[in-house]
Structures are given as C-alpha cells and as structure tokens.
Amino acid sequence: MATSSLSSDDRLPAYVRLRDTLTARIAAGEWTPDAPIPSEMRLAKEYGLSVGTVRKGVDGLVDEGLLERRQGSGTYVRAPSFDATLFRFFQLREADGSQLAIPSSQLIVRVAAKAPEEAADALGTDRVIKTLRLRSLSDLPVLYEEIYVPADRFEGFVELPAGSFGPLLYPLYFEHFGVLVKRAIDDLSFGKASETVAQRLRLSAGDPMAVIRRTAFDLEDKPVEWRIAHGSAAQFRYRSEIS
Amino acid sequence: MATSSLSSDDRLPAYVRLRDTLTARIAAGEWTPDAPIPSEMRLAKEYGLSVGTVRKGVDGLVDEGLLERRQGSGTYVRAPSFDATLFRFFQLREADGSQLAIPSSQLIVRVAAKAPEEAADALGTDRVIKTLRLRSLSDLPVLYEEIYVPADRFEGFVELPAGSFGPLLYPLYFEHFGVLVKRAIDDLSFGKASETVAQRLRLSAGDPMAVIRRTAFDLEDKPVEWRIAHGSAAQFRYRSEIS
DNA sequence: TAGTGGTCTAGACCACCAC
C-alpha cells in the first residue's frame, strides 16, 4: 500500500498524530474486537514511520485502554466495559455473602423529554431521551438510575425493542448509534432518599443515600450521556489506590 | 565509571532490572529532589545499556510518580505529596466560599500503644505508636484522624518536638525515619458519629459520617501506616475519572 | 553554548501464538 498521510497538525510529534489517526479509524468502526488491527510493521510502512515510532503511538492507546496487545497474535481494539463500574461504589456480594454477582437491570421508562437543568448543562442540549432503570443483585434493588442521552444522536432509542437491552448500555450505544464512550467522570456525594427513590429501592424517605452523577464522553470528548444514580449509603464501599 | 551490575534476577528484562535498581537507590536516599539524577547517557554507560533501554526503565518510574523529567534540565526524584489527598474526598472551600484552603493540623495525642485489631492486621504488628490529629479549614474542624505506625520503624516518634510536624506527615516519615511512602489504599464507607468523634468535629453523636481507612506502603510494599479518618458526610464530595 | 530530555530511525534477536 502507498504511504497514507497522518491527520492533523504536522507540528505535532509523529506518534501523537498516529495516535489521533488510529483513534479516528477505531471510532469509524474500521476494526472489530474479533480481528487484529494491522501489525506494527504494516502500520509503519503505511504511514512511512519506523516501527519504534508506531510502537510508541500504539502504546498510548493501549494505556488509554482503547487497544489491547496479545503477544504472538496481534493488537486488538478493546470493547468498552466500564459501564458496570457504578458498582465499584457498592459491595458486590449477594445477600447470602457468596461471590461476585452480576447485577441485573430492569428498564422502567424510556421517553423523549426535556432535560432537567443539570443534565442540559452537562450535555449542551435539553432535547433528550430519558431512561429510568433499576439495578438489582439477586432480586434486591441496589441502584436506581435516571439516564439522559441527547435526542439527536440517539434517534430511534425509544423504539428499540426491549430485548436489545442487556445489563450494559455502552455496547448498545456503539452498536446501534455509533457512539463509543471512551471516558466518564463520576461525581459522588451524599444525601437523603426522596419519596420516589425510596419506593424504588424499598427504603424509607429520608434514608441516607449515596448519589453518583456521571457524565460520559465519546472519543471526541463530546458529552453523550448524563446520569444520576442513587444507592443506599449503608451498602456503600469504595476503594481507591493512590500513588 | 566502570560498568555496575543490575540487581536481581537476570532472567528479567534489562529495563525492569534497571527500574528495580534505581528504586533501591532512591529508597537509599542517594539523590535528593534538589539535584538531578545522572543523565540517561551516564546511566546507560554505568550499566552497559543503550540509552533507549535506560529511557524505558526511567519511563516506568516516571509513570509511577517516583521520578519527574524536566526537559533541558534533568530527571529528578519527586517528593511524595499525596499526604493531603484525604482532602480530595471533601470540599476544599473556606466557609466563605472562597478559594482552595490549606488545611491546618492539630496534634492531640502521640503515644506508644497496642494497636486495635484492624490496625494490627494491616501492619502485621500490634506494637505501634498512636497519633490523634484534627484537621481544620479556617479553624473549622473537618477531619478527625487516628494514625498508627509500627513502633520498630518509628523509634523516637513520640519524642519528636511538636515543631517538627507540619501539615504533612509523609515528608517527616522520610526525613526522620527513612520511610518513603510510595502508595496507599483508601477504603471509604459511611457510618454514624461516635461520641468522641462528634465532640472533636463539633457535631452530634449519630450524625452521618464519611469514614476513610487508609493503609500506606513503602517502596518495598511493606505496610508502614494505618489510619482511620472521620469527616462529616454533608461535606463529602468525590470526583473520579474512569476510562 | 554545552548538556539535558524528546523524538525518531533502521535495524537485530527473542518469546509466543496460530496454523
């Protein structure tokens, strides 16, 4: 193949421009997680770079979690998998104390709506689709979520058959709407349960709650989802490593 | 200088062994944050490696936050500075809503003691020195801490003049006891204020509290401190980015 | 201006995986 050109500002280092170019190609859905992307050797030839420089560019995307190396086999795009991470804020035990449980999801509402102020601020629009969801561990409700996505990027979301929804939303965003969530910011605080929240979670109004607000961004760092989740403070547990 | 030898198992990659060797030299206090460590060129000659390999080894320590590069100047050891990070769990505003405040510290007790069970489990010994500390923002108490360090590594801690204590403990650990804290694990949960905690923080017993348990480790990954901190849940706010 | 880290090249050999 003839030499392709790297995108963007040519004052930037080659490995940065390669990183941006590869990110765009991943975002375009050019490669799936099943097959490896072109080898470092091929990429080097395609872009007229040395293997070492390609390596440094790919390293960046591996660090970001967008790619995954498998020695002897190739480099693969990694399916986003941190949708479930709200649960890192809560104890992941079944009621009987046994192993890690896979949370189940129950959709309550999906409807076009006007975004509440916080969501509109985060998303830059108030034309949204609102989803209410209840997540449970062994049939015990643990987390109650309100989720807002911009209507213009998620046309047809409301009409999707309920069967399309698994426990994770982000893979669905990508498959049906081409929206790839790359990072998210969680904002955690504490408050008391409102009537509706308490009812959903089978608690009493005024019970102490952990409140997690999340804004999710796509590969171009545009906000694509805002959600607010409520869970019982009693079950809350968070572990973080710093260094 | 003649070629020095890299420490440890020679089946490991050279850059890993260099990383371990440099870590040991940093732990030994061979370099201070004021002067650069030897240049990549010098290290390459000293250990009989190419500059590229040295670079990869140094990169690892830079990622870990142990070293810091300054282009045109050199590579420097970085003074540990995350002692104050308990405050990342709380709003860093003065009461009047103005800018970031520097928390002040007030030592209440320092005494040799028998460690409570949790601390003994974390530290592997129950012969400890116990410190009680109150941290405030503009004279408003925010955080109440119990801190335990193993007595055998902190001999003379109780006798240190109070003037030696600044707002941060970890620099003091290093300067007086040669203990370099490299990483820590924070474990966050929620509970209610006990009598003593409430009194220290000018709250009422039973008020909702954020409880942060921390275990800190040195360069060899041995536990060197365990602490439990209490703060008002109302002031709690945590932000985290995931990707 | 001399020395440092930052980028980049064009190779080499090895460990590992899939066919």
Next chain:
DNA sequence: TGGTGGTCTAGACCACTAC
C-alpha cells in the same frame, strides 16, 4: 513454521534549560 508483539541497540537531530 511464519508472523506477531517484546526487548534492545547505536546511533541521529531537535527543543529546551541553565550558565
């Protein structure tokens, strides 16, 4: 056995900092 990523070399030129 051929191709992949993993490690390593021995250079080069550039951007920046300190003196």
